[in-house]
Amino acid sequence: MTTLGKFPYCKKCNTWRVYGMLAVVLFALPFGTDALLGRGWVRIADFALLYIMLALGLNIVVGYAGLLDLGYVAFFAVGAYNYALLSSPQFGLHWPVWVVLPLGGLLACFFGVLLGAPTLRLRGDYLAIVTLGFGEIIRIFLNNLNAPINITNGPQGINMIDPIQSSGFSLGITHQIFGINVPSVHLYYYLFLCFTLLVIFVSLRLENSRIGRAWMAIREDEVAAEAMGINTRNIKLLAFAMGATFGGLSGGLFAGFQGFISPESFGLMESVMILCMVVLGGMGNIGGVILGGVLLVLLPEALRNGAGPVQQWLFGKTLVDPESLRMLLFGLALIVVMLVRPAGLWPSTQRRRELSDSDEDVVKQEQGSVYDASK
Amino acid sequence: MTPQNNPLLELNGLGKHFGGLAALTEVSLHIKRGEIYGLIGPNGAGKTTLFNVVTGLYQLDHGTFTFDGVAYAHCKPHVLAQAGIARTFQNIRLFANMSALENIMVGRHVRTHTGIWGALTRNTAARTEERVISLRARELLRYVGIDRPHQTLAKHLSYGEQRRLEIARALATEPKLLALDEPAAGMNATETESLKSLLQTIRASGITVMLIEHDVKLILALCDRVAVLDYGKKIAEGVPEEVRRNPAVIAAYLGGEAANLPASEAGKEE
Numbered sequence: 143m144t145t146l147g148k149f150p151y152c153k154k155c156n157t158w159r160v161y162g163m164l165a166v167v168l169f170a171l172p173f174g175t176d177a178l179l180g181r182g183w184v185r186i187a188d189f190a191l192l193y194i195m196l197a198l199g200l201n202i203v204v205g206y207a208g209l210l211d212l213g214y215v216a217f218f219a220v221g222a223y224n225y226a227l228l229s230s231p232q233f234g235l236h237w238p239v240w241v242v243l244p245l246g247g248l249l250a251c252f253f254g255v256l257l258g259a260p261t262l263r264l265r266g267d268y269l270a271i272v273t274l275g276f277g278e279i280i281r282i283f284l285n286n287l288n289a290p291i292n293i294t295n296g297p298q299g300i301n302m303i304d305p306i307q308s309s310g311f312s313l314g315i316t317h318q319i320f321g322i323n324v325p326s327v328h329l330y331y332y333l334f335l336c337f338t339l340l341v342i343f344v345s346l347r348l349e350n351s352r353i354g355r356a357w358m359a360i361r362e363d364e365v366a367a368e369a370m371g372i373n374t375r376n377i378k379l380l381a382f383a384m385g386a387t388f389g390g391l392s393g394g395l396f397a398g399f400q401g402f403i404s405p406e407s408f409g410l411m412e413s414v415m416i417l418c419m420v421v422l423g424g425m426g427n428i429g430g431v432i433l434g435g436v437l438l439v440l441l442p443e444a445l446r447n448g449a450g451p452v453q454q455w456l457f458g459k460t461l462v463d464p465e466s467l468r469m470l471l472f473g474l475a476l477i478v479v480m481l482v483r484p485a486g487l488w489p490s491t492q493r494r495r496e497l498s499d500s501d502e503d504v505v506k507q508e509q510g511s512v513y514d515a516s517k
Numbered sequence: 518m519t520p521q522n523n524p525l526l527e528l529n530g531l532g533k534h535f536g537g538l539a540a541l542t543e544v545s546l547h548i549k550r551g552e553i554y555g556l557i558g559p560n561g562a563g564k565t566t567l568f569n570v571v572t573g574l575y576q577l578d579h580g581t582f583t584f585d586g587v588a589y590a591h592c593k594p595h596v597l598a599q600a601g602i603a604r605t606f607q608n609i610r611l612f613a614n615m616s617a618l619e620n621i622m623v624g625r626h627v628r629t630h631t632g633i634w635g636a637l638t639r640n641t642a643a644r645t646e647e648r649v650i651s652l653r654a655r656e657l658l659r660y661v662g663i664d665r666p667h668q669t670l671a672k673h674l675s676y677g678e679q680r681r682l683e684i685a686r687a688l689a690t691e692p693k694l695l696a697l698d699e700p701a702a703g704m705n706a707t708e709t710e711s712l713k714s715l716l717q718t719i720r721a722s723g724i725t726v727m728l729i730e731h732d733v734k735l736i737l738a739l740c741d742r743v744a745v746l747d748y749g750k751k752i753a754e755g756v757p758e759e760v761r762r763n764p765a766v767i768a769a770y771l772g773g774e775a776a777n778l779p780a781s782e783a784g785k786e787e
Contacts, residue, residue, distance in 0.1 A: 370624050
């Protein structure tokens with residue numbers, strides 16, 4: 143009994159050690175990457191964080207509530223255009239970032255409810271088709287809202303968007319902090335990291351709550367959930383709204399980071415990519431979704447940079463254009479993963495079992511029940 | 518008016534049709550508080566349709582439906598769950614990929630209040646509520662006799678356990694009326710026996726039970742009153758022994774001529 147009593151304690155301090163190491167790694171990452179691989183890879187890390195945020199937002203809708211949303215990128219677009227219109231020379235507006243970013247989240251949340259309301263009765267494939275249509279509607283609107291009144295500047299997109307800045311401190315330029323030169327991409331990395339941690343925190347809290355359980359109940363069996371007293375209309379709308387808010391927030395960050403946006407960035411392929419991150423990583427599991435996001439951003443980039451040299455080395459010349467090879471291998475990877483691990487690389491049920499081992503209370507209960515049974 | 522004397526559930530002239538098919542016509546039932554009320558009838562007689570109307574999954578076309586003194590017509594299932602009607606399903610509808618404990622915790626949803634804000638901040642109220650939900654769920658798991666680690670996924674439970682977990686989930690909503698749709702279907706004799714004692718315990722705790730069942734022995738042993746449906750109409754109602762001898766009931770189950778057979782044999786056929 144004494145050994146068992148000690149076991150959770152050690153596990154806990156191990157967990158903290160892991161977290162500590164992770165924090166150091168995440169903090170040092172941009173500098174390490176910059177030194178080893180070049181600044182371009184820091185930029186890729188920034189994008190990875192943005193996509194993780196998006197994937198976690200979509201995970202609420204698809205992973206928790208089980209509502210297949212193929213137009214998620216529309217909320218990303220709403221957030222991005224909100225930022226672009228309110229802080230760029232387009233209208234000559236330069237609103238402070240702490241107003242524009244939350245506003246983008248709120249606006250996307252509103253659009254989430256707007257999309258959610260008419261789709262409440264739809265399930266599965268039908269829902270996917272309607273959401274896909276919604277995503278396209280937003281993109282086409284953005285593409286065409288340059289006449290008769292020029293709002294979005296049409297397919298040319300909006301240029302010279304203000305970098306994210308607050309009280310004179312702009313993330314768009316290199317700063318000297320404690321005598322170290324911290325370039326713009328590094329600063330954005332830290333900002334995105336903070337937002338990603340926030341999104342993870344919110345996801346975690348919601349997952350293990352009354353609301354999270356209601357979402358999962360709807361995913362598992364909507365009729366039974368309704369019969370158990372869950373107001374499926376409100377709970378589904380809440381899922382759409384929460385997911386959209388995260389999408390809008392990351393959209394604003396994207397616009398500020400990129401400095402330029404056009405409707406092209408918000409096509410169907412983006413929605414599919416984000417969905418792939420969720421599905422490949424493991425629907426409903428935060429760790430899995432993060433893994434999916436990192437892999438799907440890093441692997442294509444690695445391939446883009448690596449495929450040419452490898453072919454040179456193997457065949458002496460470039461046989462296949464790395465760009466087309468990328469989509470080929472991407473499709474292949476998807477098929478392989480779905481064949482070998484249909485529930486994703488890191489499925490949520492597995493994680494639950496891992497969790498249950500570390501949960502002292504449950505372990506005790508389990509021992510109790512085993513003891514009762516053997517009596 | 519003392520609420521204890523009026524019937525818990527009153528259905529008057531209930532009608533429900535799907536296109537040209539009349540699934541229920543002019544069905545009137547009165548279920549008293551604290552009784553176990555059986556609903557029997559051949560396959561396709563409309564028993565489950567009646568259940569679906571009572572629990573709000575279908576909307577009734579004719580008639581009135583009063584529960585606990587309040588009229589409910591065209592209400593959503595969650596409103597009726599809030600009012601105190603909980604049900605199980607003929608083909609088990611558990612949340613398969615959630616743990617046994619979580620299934621019951623979902624049942625607590627309707628009696629708890631934590632929203633987004635409480636979930637995010639985990640303030641004292643939210644933490645207390647969560648603890649109470651979890652404790653109550655563990656209690657219910659023991660109550661229905663599922664002796665398994667709580668994290669076992671619902672789909673990994675045995676068939677009999679799944680049936681009982683569904684009852685536990687329904688009980689978690691603190692119902693006044695528990696509607697069970699063929700709870701003993703597919704169970705062996707031992708499992709049926711333990712189900713019987715569970716239902717008796719539930720009744721003793723003051724919950725009214727409405728039961729669809731094909732197992733005549735179970736109906737005879739448990740029910741205070743029984744109604745028989747055939748082709749969407751109520752053809753008999755009363756004490757189980759009496760209903761079993763009713764010629765109309767025998768005819769419904771075994772065809773016209775069988776009504777002349779001795780009643781006890783006809784009853785055993787089912």
